[in-house]
Amino acid sequence: MDLSLGSEDRAFQDEVRAFLRDNLTSDLRQAGARTGGAFAEVEAGFRWHRILARRGWSATTWPTEHGGPGWSATQRYIFARECTAVDAPRVFNMGVRMVGPVVMKFGTPEQKAKYLPGIASGDIVFCQGYSEPGSGSDLASLKTRADSDGDDYVINGSKIWTTFAQHANHMFCLVRTAQDTKPQEGITFLLIDSMQTPGLTVQPIITLAGDHEVNQVFFDNVRVPKANRIGPENAGWTVAKYLLEFERGGDAYTPNLYARLEDVRRIAREERADDSGRLIDTPDFAERLALAEIEIQALEMIELQVLSDLSRGRNPGAVSSAMKIRGSETLQKLDGLGVEALAYYATPFEPDARSLGWNEPTVTPDHGITAMPLYLNNRASTIYAGSNEIQRNIIAKAMLGL
Structure with a gap:
């Protein structure tokens, strides 16, 4: 598999970076960086959705006839990677990601006209x-x-x-x-x-x-x-099963995982180990970070294939269950490393510090303000969208014939 970007994709990457540079304000970036749950602070998320909608980039997986940009799988992946790299807010996108594709496939012409434009704009x-x-x-x-x-x-x-x-x-x-x-x-x-x-x-x-x-x-x-x-x-x-395929595998997991990996590295570069050296320099912790990165890279290979299938109009099917399992379990592993690296600084309860515009002093250092909230919130990642036990049953039946 050739993973290098062609000239058109590099030009698109430059276009995305320019857009983010011109439109991602400092407060939106702060909201993205301080996201301790599934989505960014609601005001920031809605505002970022509207900014994306004005550019025609809010519904990245949608075809042009329904108000999407008609991007290829590679372009969608580039966009996701670039957004997470600069802490763009994670948008509350159940309409775009889940119900939108359902309306496209099963809805009447009247339903498509009623719902799809509003979902893309952020009004619905x-x-x-x-x-x-x-x-x-x-x-x-x-x-x-x-x-x-x-x-x-x-x-x-x-x-x-x-x-x-x-x-x-x-x-x-x-x-x-x-x-x-x-x-x-x-x-x-x-x-x-x-x-x-x-x-x-x-x-x-x-x-x-x-x-x-x-x-x-x-x-x-x-x-x-x-x-x-x-x-x-x-x-x-039948409709629900179709929607769940997009909930479990319609978006890329690895951009967020790479961003979380960098979060943990940032904490480990600042925090000290037992011998007073940097935690990032200790062989045991460095090895576990490296193993987590290898797991992300392996998942990325599966993910790119699924995104390629989606771009050709093919449903991800049971492969989305495999992605959901590996993505959620790797995320929890990274969350655990982040809390371990932060040590006792992970314990203060400071939810207000993650709100938009907060600038008061905190007990927890700024580089670790989201570590414990993410750890707690993401305990549910192996349960929601169908528990990982259920996903293994789906794989056993649909892929292994058991």
Whole structure:
């Protein structure tokens, strides 16, 4: 495999670097650098999304006919690497990354015209209504009901771990529309057009890192038009599986992993080892950092192949499960190294220090302010989007024929 960039790709890389230099302000860069969770501080993330949208770069995986830039897999990868290298904010992109491709494949022309432009511009912000109390990895057991009533469905139940539901204005949701059938055959995929819909309530869940990223959402006779259904009634499991392929493998993992590797190196260059030398110079720690980098490079080879397949219109399929496993477990390994390197400076609880514009003194040194929050937040990375145990079952069935 030839990994060198051709002249066109190098020119594109220069274009991206120039754009970032001209548009990524110091406060946006600070928000990106101090991200201790899945996404950057919400104001910064939304602002960066709008800046990207004005350039036509907010929906990097979308074809031009739906408002995307029509980039190749290589261009998308270059863009991701360049953004992470300069601490561009991580955008809350469930609309772009997940529900957008679903609308393109299963939506009606009216639904495409209604949702896709707003998703790309950042005006429509989707959160995900999948998991429920008691229905996480076994998603087919979900119990939130949608009963038919004329032109509407009436929804009752609850969803949990709903990321950024407090900031979203739309939700894509799996609901049960048939009871006396095989569980997978009684699920329907719906779009909810307002998080202010009567009967819909969002309750916060505060994480161990002190962040309000996830929520529980309650439905009490929430009415949703049947025109908001994606695909046929009771065919939502097919739609959901298609979406999960993009959730698990639609974006590049390794740009973020390389950025995390550099974060740990930066900490290890500043912190001292037991012999008072730099931690980065101790053979044991340096060896573990090198092993982590080798794992990232191995994942990168898989990732580039998947991105190439996506650029040809092929779904990643079960390979996305392998990427999800390796990406999440390598991320947790890096998080552990970061906390170990920071030692007792990892323990102060200072969530406000990661907010946009914060400039007060901190106990934790600036180079380690996100180490413990990332460690705590990313413990969930082997659970969300389907636990890694479930991913191994998918690989065993789909790839190994077991």
